[in-house]
Amino acid sequence: MRTTTAIVELTEAFEETFARLGHDADRDRSVVVTSWPSVPIEIIRAAGLRPVVARGSATPTPAGDPQLESDIFPSRLRHLVEAALSGRLSHVARIVVPRTSDTDYKCFLYLREFARTGVGQTMAPIVLFDLLQSGGPDVGAYNVARTRALVDELASASGAVPSDDTLRRAVTNANVARATARCLIALRRGVPRITGTEVFPLLGAFWQMPPEHYAPLAEQAANEIARRPPLAGPRVLLTGAPVDGSTLHAAIESHGAIVVAEVSPWGSGVAGNDVAADDDVIAALTNKYRAESIGARMSVAAMQGVTERGLDGIDAVVVSLPPEDSVFGWDYPVLREALAVRRIPHVCVRSDPYQPLTQLDHSQLEALVAAAARAQEARHG
Amino acid sequence: MADKQLDVTAAASAFQKQWFGDLRRRVFDDRQPYALVQADVPFELFDLVDIPAVSNQWWAATIAAKRQAPAFLDAMAADGLHEDLCRYCSLGYAATRYRDVQEPPWGGLPTPRLLCARLTCDCIHRVFSLWAAAFGAELFEIDHPGASHLPPNWWELGRHRWRELVEPHRLAFVVSTLERLVERLEAISGRRLDRDALRRRLELVNQQEEIFDAVRQLIATAPESPVRMTEQITNVMATQWVRGTDWALAHARSFHDEVKRRVDAGVAACPGERARLMWVGAGLWHDTEFYTAFESSHRATFVWSMYLAFGPDGYIRYGLDDPMAALASRTASFNEYLHNPPWASEWIVQQARAHRINGALVLRPGRMKPAGTGRLFIERALEEAGIPALAIEADVVDPRAWDPAAARAAVRSFLDTRVMS
Numbered sequence: 001m002r003t004t005t006a007i008v009e010l011t012e013a014f015e016e017t018f019a020r021l022g023h024d025a026d027r028d029r030s031v032v033v034t035s036w037p038s039v040p041i042e043i044i045r046a047a048g049l050r051p052v053v054a055r056g057s058a059t060p061t062p063a064g065d066p067q068l069e070s071d072i073f074p075s076r077l078r079h080l081v082e083a084a085l086s087g088r089l090s091h092v093a094r095i096v097v098p099r100t101s102d103t104d105y106k107c108f109l110y111l112r113e114f115a116r117t118g119v120g121q122t123m124a125p126i127v128l129f130d131l132l133q134s135g136g137p138d139v140g141a142y143n144v145a146r147t148r149a150l151v152d153e154l155a156s157a158s159g160a161v162p163s164d165d166t167l168r169r170a171v172t173n174a175n176v177a178r179a180t181a182r183c184l185i186a187l188r189r190g191v192p193r194i195t196g197t198e199v200f201p202l203l204g205a206f207w208q209m210p211p212e213h214y215a216p217l218a219e220q221a222a223n224e225i226a227r228r229p230p231l232a233g234p235r236v237l238l239t240g241a242p243v244d245g246s247t248l249h250a251a252i253e254s255h256g257a258i259v260v261a262e263v264s265p266w267g268s269g270v271a272g273n274d275v276a277a278d279d280d281v282i283a284a285l286t287n288k289y290r291a292e293s294i295g296a297r298m299s300v301a302a303m304q305g306v307t308e309r310g311l312d313g314i315d316a317v318v319v320s321l322p323p324e325d326s327v328f329g330w331d332y333p334v335l336r337e338a339l340a341v342r343r344i345p346h347v348c349v350r351s352d353p354y355q356p357l358t359q360l361d362h363s364q365l366e367a368l369v370a371a372a373a374r375a376q377e378a379r380h381g
Numbered sequence: 382m383a384d385k386q387l388d389v390t391a392a393a394s395a396f397q398k399q400w401f402g403d404l405r406r407r408v409f410d411d412r413q414p415y416a417l418v419q420a421d422v423p424f425e426l427f428d429l430v431d432i433p434a435v436s437n438q439w440w441a442a443t444i445a446a447k448r449q450a451p452a453f454l455d456a457m458a459a460d461g462l463h464e465d466l467c468r469y470c471s472l473g474y475a476a477t478r479y480r481d482v483q484e485p486p487w488g489g490l491p492t493p494r495l496l497c498a499r500l501t502c503d504c505i506h507r508v509f510s511l512w513a514a515a516f517g518a519e520l521f522e523i524d525h526p527g528a529s530h531l532p533p534n535w536w537e538l539g540r541h542r543w544r545e546l547v548e549p550h551r552l553a554f555v556v557s558t559l560e561r562l563v564e565r566l567e568a569i570s571g572r573r574l575d576r577d578a579l580r581r582r583l584e585l586v587n588q589q590e591e592i593f594d595a596v597r598q599l600i601a602t603a604p605e606s607p608v609r610m611t612e613q614i615t616n617v618m619a620t621q622w623v624r625g626t627d628w629a630l631a632h633a634r635s636f637h638d639e640v641k642r643r644v645d646a647g648v649a650a651c652p653g654e655r656a657r658l659m660w661v662g663a664g665l666w667h668d669t670e671f672y673t674a675f676e677s678s679h680r681a682t683f684v685w686s687m688y689l690a691f692g693p694d695g696y697i698r699y700g701l702d703d704p705m706a707a708l709a710s711r712t713a714s715f716n717e718y719l720h721n722p723p724w725a726s727e728w729i730v731q732q733a734r735a736h737r738i739n740g741a742l743v744l745r746p747g748r749m750k751p752a753g754t755g756r757l758f759i760e761r762a763l764e765e766a767g768i769p770a771l772a773i774e775a776d777v778v779d780p781r782a783w784d785p786a787a788a789r790a791a792v793r794s795f796l797d798t799r800v801m802s
Contacts, residue, residue, distance in 0.1 A: 069757060071465075072750050102503045105527050106721065106754040112531075113722040113758065127529075134500055134524040138557040142526065145550060296503040300510045321463055326750040329463045330507035336461055350463065 006220035007202065010209070014201035017208040018055050018079075022088025031092040032154065035080050035107060036100040037207040037265045038293035039129050040147065040285040042170040042275065045210070046162035047154035049093055053207045054080040055244045058354040063120060067110070071323050075354050076244055077107045084111055085120030093157040096150070098129040101296035101327070127153055133290055133297040140287070147286040164281060171277040171285070177211035178271040180218035185268055187222060188260045189313060191230040196238070196249035196259025196267075199225075204244070204266040231258050234315035234372035238262035239307050239335070240348070241320050241328045242269075242294050248353045251362070252318055255369040259318075261310045263303070265294045268310060296327040303331060308338070316372035317346035318365070322353055345371045386650060387643075389635045390612045393619035396628065397439075401487055404433050414494030414569050417512070419470070419505065421715040422497050422523060423708050425582050425625060426563055430570040432494070436622055438663075440490065441472040445666035445778035447486050449476070454779055456482045467504050467749050468779045469663065474512040492516045494569055497562065499523045501716045502750065521565055523558050526551040528717050535714075535724050536694035536731070543698050543710040555709035580704040585625035587697050592633040593617060594693035599640050600684060601736045605649035606657065607640050610683035611672050612650075614664060617689045624696070651682035656800050657737055659685035661729055661759055662744025663752060665773075667780040674789050679796045685736045687719060694718075694728070720755040726762035733768050740800035742792065745774045769799040 021028055032039075032049045044051040056075025064081035073081075083089050097108035111126045113119075130146045132139045155161040162170075184202055187193050202221055206214055236257045238248060242264035249259045261268040272292040276284045294306060311317070317339055321329050332348065339346050347364040351357045357365070385391055407413040416427050420438040427434040444450055450472055456479035457471070458464055476485040493516060498509045500522055513520035530548050532538060538546045547555075563574050600606055600613070616636045620629045643649075658675075660683055665671050675681040695718055698707040717724050733741060741763050746752045756772065763770040771792065775783055 067757065069745075069753050071747075072753055099527050102501070103750070103754075108527070109531075109717075109721045110754075110758075116723065128527050130527040130529075132524045132526065134506070134522055136522065136524060136558060136561065138554055138561065139524060142550065142554045297500075297506075300507060323465060324750070325463070325465060326467055326748070327503045327507060329466045330504060330511065332463075333461050348461075348463070 004224070006217040007198075007224070010205040010214070010217050010221060011201040013209045014205040017052050018083075019057075021052060021083060021092065022086075022090070025091040028091040029093060030158070032094045032096055032157070033080070033083075033089055033092050033124075034096045034098060034129075035077060035104050036098055036293075036295060038098040038100045038131065038289055038295060039096050039150070040289050041207065042167065042174050042285055043147070043151055043162070044154060045173075046166045046170040047151070048158040048160040048162075049154060050210070051207065052092075054083070056354055057245065058247075067114070067119065073103050073107065074241075074322070074324050075352070077103055080107065081110065081114075084123045085114060087121030089124050090122045092124045094154065095124050095126045096129050097126065098293075099131055099133075099297065100293060103296075103324075125157075131286070131290055131293070133293065133299065135299060139290070143286045143290055144283050147282050151282065167281045168277040171275045171281060173211040173215075175274040175277070177206055177214045177218070178274060180215045180222065181206050181271040183222040184218055184225070185271065187225050188268075192235065192258045192260050193228045193230055194225045195231065195253050196236075196262065197246045197253055200246040200249055200262070200267050203268075203270045206270045207266070233258045234369055234376050235260040235313060236369075236372070237307075237310045237314045237317045238264075239310065239317060239319055240332075241322055241325050242266070243320060243353055245353065248318070248320055248349070251357045252365055252369075255362075255366050257316065257369045257372065261314070263294060263306050263310060269294045269306065300331060304334065307335065311338075311342065311344065314344060315376045316368050317344055318368070319346060319348045320353060321348055321350055323350065343375075345375070385612060387608060387612050387616070387636075387639050389632065389639050390615050392635070393616045393632060396632070397619050398487070400623070401435075404435065405488060405491055407433070408491040415491070416495045416497055417473075417490065417493040417518075418496070419498040421499050421501070421712065423559065423712055424622065425579065425586065425708065426559065426566060426574065428623070428626070429578055429582060430563075430566045430572045430574055432566055432570050434497075434622075435490065435493070437470060437473050437498075439618065439622060440476075441469055441778050442664065442666040443486050444472055444476055445780075446669065448667065448780075449483060449486065450667060450778050451781050452482045453479055454781065465748055467502065467508075469746075469749050469752075469777055470502070470505060471508045472778045474508055474515065477512060478515045493518050495519050495521055495565065497521045497523070499525050499712070499715075501525045504750075519565075521562055523555070523562065523712070525716070526554050526713070528714060531717060531724055533723070533727065535718060536728055539694065539710070540697050541699050543700070543707060547710045547713045551713050552706060552709055555713045556705050559705055559709055559712070576704065579708075580701045582625045583698060583701050583704050583707060585630060587699065589620065589624055589630050589633045590693045590697045592630075592637050593689055594697075596637050596640050597689055597693060599637075599644050600689075603644045603649075604647075605652065605654040606682055606684045607643040607648060607650060609650045609673060610660060610686050611669050614686060614688045617692060621692060651676040651680055653680045654682055655679065656681035656739045656796060657684045658682065658800075659729075659733055659736065659738045659741045660744070661687070661741055662746060663749070663777045664688070665744075665775055666777055668783060668785055671785065671788065675792060675796060678793065679801065681740075681796055681800070685732060685738060690732055691719070720752055722755055722758040725755050726758045729759050730762045730766045730768070733763060733766065738768055740795065741768055741770045742773050743770050744777070745772045747774060747776055748779075749777070769795070771795040771799075
């Protein structure tokens with residue numbers, strides 16, 4: 001009973017945290033809203049603030065739609081703009097937009113301009129976290145300086161300048177939470193004991209909860225799930241444009257497959273490597289988020305590495321390329337060749353992951369799962 | 382293709398073809414290196430160490446203008462690259478990767494020694510990585526640090542107070558990246574970059590852009606526009622790709638002088654001009670006749686595009702004691718100038734007023750996602766300034782979904798109901 005509560009609490013934290021902003025001004029004052037989980041949450045927490053990451057959803061965005069060009073901004077950014085223009089972010093401490101993609105950067109410029117010209121409701125100060133992800137030797141020092149600037153900015157927001165010890169404590173706490181997230185991830189691989197639809201929110205809650213709350217809840221959830229019977233069905237990797245919700249998982253799993261991994265910082269990519277808390281904490285955090293933040297600015301090679309690691313024990317792959325995709329489609333021919341070598345069947349899904357899939361997509365998924373099931377049976381009997 | 386009205390236009394076109402022929406000869410016969418680059422990288426650095434640079438956008442426009450894009454783009458789609466991916470920056474790649482479907486213009490691009498791109502749009506790293514792999518060539522990337530400080534009237538600040546235009550950390554980052562680029566170019570060419578020569582080249586670039594500024598002023602103030610927008614583009618871009626060279630300056634002067642003679646003689650591109658239009662966005666390379674299609678029916682002529690106007694406003698840098706920093710200050714913010722709020726909309730409105738624009742056609746470029754952003758800000762700013770704006774949905778190199786008749790009908794209706802009513 002206790003562990004069931006853990007699953008409910010984690011799921012609720014994942015689903016509701018961003019949606020709840022704007023309902024309690026006092027609570028919002030300590031919140032830093034970010035557009036993607038690529039802003040070091042350790043720094044936000046060390047500054048005495050609380051990170052909340054914007055997420056997409058199927059709900060309408062009537063305030064944002066007239067201000068945003070169609071088919072360019074992903075759902076999460078449309079909802080961030082919606083929240084800002086409708087006054088739900090009036091009381092938060094800062095809106096920090098990381099340089100995760102060009103559309104994030106454009107969203108930052110748009111929000112600034114809305115604030116400057118008085119479009120929409122009053123919104124909190126908007127900050128760009130310009131963490132570059134390219135490979136040049138100049139990038140490292142630039143990024144560390146940007147991270148230090150973020151520390152200063154957040155300290156000015158909260159009035160609390162984080163000491164090195166405070167930062168180290170935040171790193172240690174987050175590392176503990178990462179360890180429990182890894183336990184959940186382990187229960188998906190090999191012989192999965194939980195569906196992707198159910199586990200994705202449990203992993204994603206990492207970004208929306210204080211680590212000292214997340215870790216015990218995730219541990220309890222993992223203990224319960226470990227006692228569950230194994231799940232049958234072909235094991236699917238979900239890749240392409242990183243998802244921030246589990247709607248696509250549900251669609252895939254409705255055909256009898258189990259999504260056991262996804263290339264997304266909200267799912268399988270949530271934990272990554274621990275941050276070293278010994279030497280220069282700021283540099284360690286900077287390097288961690290530069291190297292591991294999954295998104296449109298992650299290099300081709302790094303993205304291929306993440307995908308390759310996700311292919312172990314996989315029976316089928318679903319590549320999500322939603323209408324606004326301008327990046328991940330370029331990786332597809334190379335991925336297709338890699339899958340052909342491994343004889344792993346795949347399909348590309350072009351639907352908006354927040355809308356019901358088209359009949360064509362469902363037909364393709366059904367055929368994919370059937371083919372993967374036959375191959376799985378041939379391999380394992 | 383509409384008749385050319387200026388003698389210099391033919392000279393510009395001939396120069397480009399000759400330049401490309403020379404490039405192929407140098408590469409194939411003399412085995413000299415050349416570079417394939419995005420339009421917004423500093424060409425001056427390449428030229429000064431004797432590495433010719435070919436612009437990806439120029440090459441894509443050339444393929445599109447020769448109506449060769451559909452076959453390459455069909456091949457790209459058949460290879461699994463979905464149709465919503467940007468075609469402007471990738472058409473050149475397609476012409477390399479799928480060159481078996483048809484021979485690209487003028488025999489195609491030889492293998493470059495180096496590819497170089499600024500990482501503005503997210504797809505650039507992908508497209509250029511694939512392209513470099515297809516050629517088996519090296520790729521040099523210039524990352525694009527984001528701007529948080531965008532002071533008003535960038536086109537005024539940029540000339541003398543360019544250090545105020547780019548935040549110090551961004552400027553330092555771009556300078557340091559350009560220094561690394563120079564190291565690579567020197568290693569490839571075996572020639573040292575002469576810093577004094579760079580300063581002199583930037584001074585010549587300033588002179589060239591001052592000439593373009595004078596041409597712009599002639600067009601803005603003449604009773605009727607003396608030169609079609611398409612011919613402005615041909616003359617300006619042929620010059621910009623080799624900016625600051627002897628030929629570039631000579632051609633800029635010839636262009637200016639011919640335009641001035643036409644103004645002095647009262648010669649108009651569209652005699653009896655009744656509506657002055659501006660085109661906001663990249664050129665519609667597969668249908669350049671579009672830009673002259675409303676002259677006979679409405680006496681409406683395209684007067685302005687970014688191609689001429691951006692030269693003086695985007696490139697002039699006075700105070701060249703540190704030429705690399707001046708160059709970096711130009712390079713750092715191209716996208717912000719041209720596409721993003723508040724800079725793009727402020728500039729477009731200022732230009733529209735200066736050119737007495739009656740109506741604006743704003744490209745809605747669909748798949749070119751980054752170029753597609755900022756469009757609503759620009760349209761709103763124009764309308765608020767009393768300048769009617771019409772969005773034109775088009776891909777600048779891909780004609781497959783373009784309906785020329787429907788587009789022309791929409792513009793005629795716009796002219797009838799909003800511009801000339």
